[in-house]
Amino acid sequence: MVLRVLELFSGMGGMHCALDLSGREYEIIAAIDINPTANLVYASNFPEVSIINRSIETIPLKQWEKWSADLWTMSPPCQPFTRQGKQEDLNDRRTDGFVHLMKNILSQLNSKPKYILLENVFGFQNSDAHQLLLHTLQSNHYSYEQYLLSPIQFGIPNSRLRYYLIAKQQDQLNTNASVLQTRISNFDRLLTKLHEQFPSKCGGSYDKNSLHRNDQITDQCSHSSEILIDSNQSMLINDFLVSNENSEFELDDKQLKRGLHVCDIITCHAKRSFCFTKSYGKYFEGTGSLFRTETDRIRYFTPKEIANLHCFPQGYHFPEEITNRQAYALLGNSLNVFVIGVLLENLFERC
Ligand SMILES: C[S@@+](CC[C@H](N)C(=O)[O-])C[C@H]1O[C@@H](n2cnc3c(N)ncnc32)[C@H](O)[C@@H]1O
Structure with a gap:
């Protein structure tokens, strides 16, 4: 039926x-x-x-x-x-x-x-x-x-x-x-499907079980969350990135001055990121993590990367007329x- x-x-x-x-x-x-x-x-x-x-x-x-x-x-x-x-x-x-x-x-x-x-x-x-x-x-x-x-x-x-x-x-x-x-x-x-959709990009060279020095964020929201999988099944931010570097999404000097003090900044090895809200890209505090690239640049996650973290399918897209701000707002309201x-x-x- x-x-x-x-x-x-x-x-x-x-x-x-x-x-x-x-x-x-x-x-x-x-x-x-x-x-x-x-x-x-x-x-x-x-x-x-x-x-x-x-x-x-x-x-x-x-x-x-x-x-x-x-x-x-x-x-x-x-x-x-x-x-x-x-x-x-x-x-x-x-x-x-x-x-x-x-x-x-x-x-x-x-x-x-x-x-x-x-x-x-x-x-x-x-x-x-x-x-x-x-x-x-x-x-x-x-x-x-x-x-x-x-x-x-x-x-x-x-x-x-x-x-x-x-x-x-x-x-x-x-x-x-x-x-x-x-x-x-x-x-x-579904977990098997998810791992097929976002396969590990580490190629075995990185120990998934070790925490990176930057992987230290406090998310008050997750206080009651109990991990339901084996630790070798946890995925890394890297698995959800479109590319490590992306100059279009880097913070300018003024944004860096403000953002560095109030934001969670994570690398591709992180096993966590802060909940992305509809104000991501507009305000810094409590709106979602920033990303430190391999060349030590600080950038926003792109809308497609947040959609990946939300486990939307690979083919999901934002039409060209949608601005990044609009995409962040929709993603922040989504699930x-x-x-x-x-x-x-x-x-x-x-x-
Ligand atoms: C939390 S968001 C839903 C997110 C959605 N599940 C997704 O995947 O994007 C709530 C949505 O309800 C819509 N909405 C609010 N009030 C409404 C109403 N009275 N009738 C219809 N839609 C409404 C908003 O425009 C918003 O898109």
Whole structure:
């Protein structure tokens, strides 16, 4: 059976890319997002998908009945819940789309999706929006599992601790659904695929298990992350680079003066990088790591390299009219495709 998928808050299409990893036959019946830049990038990568440039809260129930989707994927806006923001939660108008989905759509729909996958920032789990989500799922006979996971747990050298929920209608996913799990199983198949996609570039000359002197970063977000792989499976920043040197992305003298003091600077041997946010390239502090090249130049990671760290497929691209700033903003809002792939694997396994 071809899985009918609605990609809600679709951004640059991270969920779509993760579905490709799942091996399931699927069709994205619509991708919905109000950001024209995101939609342009999405369309350039997936021209066959119908993209709806419209607020979710303006789409009436009858349209959702018509779609009759099997799976909803969603990454609702995270600003109402981030530590840097005002944490206005449900009082922030940016949650309107999510609230509409919970109260006016999922609760009323005859053709409810069998599966739901939701991603949000660390912190969402303490919000009223989270309470609304769990309450709506329970009253509509979904069982669910909740996770806090970061790519670094799978040996991907990037911290991005996120809240995830997978839900299935009328099934026992987990008897203890209220527990936030920080471990997940069932990822070996995808890990093999990932290592094929980003093979080690070290050629055996470098000991992957030793830390480099520059590989010392503090990421407050990853405090609860437990490493789930053997140490010989961890990957290095080098495996995700397009090239070591790239003069176009080097910092100028003024930027160096400011950036050197507040930024994490890592080399190709690093096993970690700081979580890349939508302000990467705009501000330094807490927005993502900088890269020290072999000739000791300091540069930004390129958008393609961050997309690689997010495990987007090799063929994923940004159209020429998209500026680097725009690409960084989309990537900062996006997700790690591998981690979503693992969650889908776990969700579908319980079919
Ligand atoms: C966290 S990002 C989603 C990232 C996406 N999963 C990806 O892979 O890029 C949230 C997205 O929701 C969109 N959005 C915010 N409010 C919306 C609304 N009311 N209706 C539709 N889209 C909305 C934003 O434009 C943004 O692209």
